Amino acid sequence: MARRPPRASMHPSATADESAVGGAGSIIGAESRIERGARLAPYALVDSHCVVGERAIVGSHAVVHHHVTLGAGVQLGAHVVVHPFTTVGAGTVVGDHAVLGKPPRLRVGSAAASAEPLAGLWVGEDATIGAHAVVNAAAVVGDRTIVGDQSFVRERARIGADTVVGRGSTVDCDVVVGEHVSIQTDVYVTAHSVVEDHVFLGPGVLTTNDDRMGRRVLDADGEPDPAGIVLDGATIRRGARVGGRAVLVPGVEVGADAFVAAGAVVTRDVAPGRRVIGVPARDAGAVPDEDLLD
Numbered sequence: 001m002a003r004r005p006p007r008a009s010m011h012p013s014a015t016a017d018e019s020a021v022g023g024a025g026s027i028i029g030a031e032s033r034i035e036r037g038a039r040l041a042p043y044a045l046v047d048s049h050c051v052v053g054e055r056a057i058v059g060s061h062a063v064v065h066h067h068v069t070l071g072a073g074v075q076l077g078a079h080v081v082v083h084p085f086t087t088v089g090a091g092t093v094v095g096d097h098a099v100l101g102k103p104p105r106l107r108v109g110s111a112a113a114s115a116e117p118l119a120g121l122w123v124g125e126d127a128t129i130g131a132h133a134v135v136n137a138a139a140v141v142g143d144r145t146i147v148g149d150q151s152f153v154r155e156r157a158r159i160g161a162d163t164v165v166g167r168g169s170t171v172d173c174d175v176v177v178g179e180h181v182s183i184q185t186d187v188y189v190t191a192h193s194v195v196e197d198h199v200f201l202g203p204g205v206l207t208t209n210d211d212r213m214g215r216r217v218l219d220a221d222g223e224p225d226p227a228g229i230v231l232d233g234a235t236i237r238r239g240a241r242v243g244g245r246a247v248l249v250p251g252v253e254v255g256a257d258a259f260v261a262a263g264a265v266v267t268r269d270v271a272p273g274r275r276v277i278g279v280p281a282r283d284a285g286a287v288p289d290e291d292l293l294d
Contacts, residue, residue, distance in 0.1 A: 008040060011048070026058075029066070041078070053090065065101075071125065083137060085120025092123055095131030095149065103137050104155050104173075118155055130167070142179065160197070175233070184244070193233030198293055201236075202244035202262060209233040209250045237272065239293030257292050 008022020016022070016034035023042035028034060030048040038052045041060040046052060050064055053072040058064060062080040071090035076082070080094050083101030094100065101121035118138040123129065127141055130149035135141065139153050142161035147153060152170045160179035165171060169187040178197035183189065187201050190209040195201070209231040219225040232251040236242065240254045243262030254260060255272030264281040273292065275284040 005034065005040065023060070035072075059096070067120075068101075077131065083121070085137075086123070087120060088123045089125035089127065089143065091126040092129070093127075094129040095133065097132045098129050099134045100129065101137045102134055124161065136173075148185075154191075166203070172233075178238070190231075190233045192231045194235045196236060196238040196240075196256075198239045199236050200241040202242060202246070204245040205242050205248075206246070207234040207248045211250050240270075257287055259287050259291070 005016050005020045005022030007024045008026040008028055010016060010028040011030040013030045014028045014032045017036040019037050020034045021039045023040055025043040026040040027045045029046060032046050032048060032050040034052045035054045037055040040046065040058045043060055044058040044062045046058060046064045047066040049067045051069045052058060053070050053074060055072060056070045056074040057076065059076045059078040059080060061078055062076045064082045065084045067085045068082050069087045071088060073091045074088050075093045077094055077096035079097045081099045083103065086101035103118065121135055121137050121139050123141045124143035126144045128146040129135060130147060130151060132149055133147050133151045135147060135153040136155040138155045140158045141147060142159055142163065144161055145159055145163045147165045148167040150168045151165050154173040156173050157171045157175045159171060159177040162179055163177055163181040165183045166185040166187060168185055169183050171177060171189045172191040174191050175189050175193050177195045180198050181195055182200045184201060184203040186203055187205045188207060189195060190207045192209055193207050216224045217229050234248040235253040237254060237256040239257045242254065242260040245263050246260050247265045249267050252266050253269045255270055257273045258270045259275040260266055260270065261277040264277055265279045266276065267280040270276050273287050275287055276282060277284045
């Protein structure tokens with residue numbers, strides 16, 4: 001692992017397997033390691049202290065910042081940006097212009113702020129990150145999960161394995177999404193929500209978490225008090241199904257195997273195995289036995 005890939009510019013402390021290929025104008029930074037069969041397309045940049053795994057591909061004009069690990073067979077499209085301390089598991093495919101590990105920039109006093117430093121993004125094996133998707137630092141994306149084109153996953157969100165996040169959808173900060181979940185196009189999963197395994201969220205589903213709708217809470221001195229704002233997202237239990245354009249108000253729970261009809265506005269908890277419909281949503285009977293998950 002000492003040969004410089006053809007046409008690549010490589011720092012003297014970096015190493016590359018003799019089978020690695022570097023396109024014209026590609027750059028490999030200090031202490032980075034390019035493994036067997038990896039390929040850097042023209043003008044790709046791999047910064048310092050990175051690992052590019054076997055047979056991985058770094059697309060044209062992609063920027064891989066320092067301390068990034070790309071597993072075997074990872075494919076980064078053109079113009080992808082990978083921020084520091086991101087780990088991308090083997091076999092994962094990242095579409096053109098996606099941004100991985102982006103650090104958030106919040107307004108002063110934001111309720112989404114955390115006193116703890118953010119960890120790096122972790123993406124599992126054989127996942128798919130769509131074109132123009134943005135996945136923030138400190139998020140976790142499970143094995144074989146798909147984050148669709150133009151989707152947004154915020155800091156500290158955790159998405160389980162074998163889940164789909166549809167095009168243009170947002171999984172907000174501090175959200176937990178389980179395994180085998182189907183989140184369709186243009187869904188908004190608000191901060192501090194929980195979506196358990198095998199849930200279905202139809203196109204345009206909207207969850208909310210702030211009864212004050214942004215109105216500030218003031219402390220005894222009349223100053224804004226971020227701690228006074230309690231964000232309470234939805235809880236959607238295992239196997240529940242929520243139809244397109246339904247709205248869930250802050251703090252509601254949709255029980256296991258429950259069914260929320262399209263366009264419903266859910267203002268109170270839905271019992272397990274029940275159907276609700278309307279504005280505001282009202283009980284419409286039991287979910288048929290044949291539609292229950294188990």
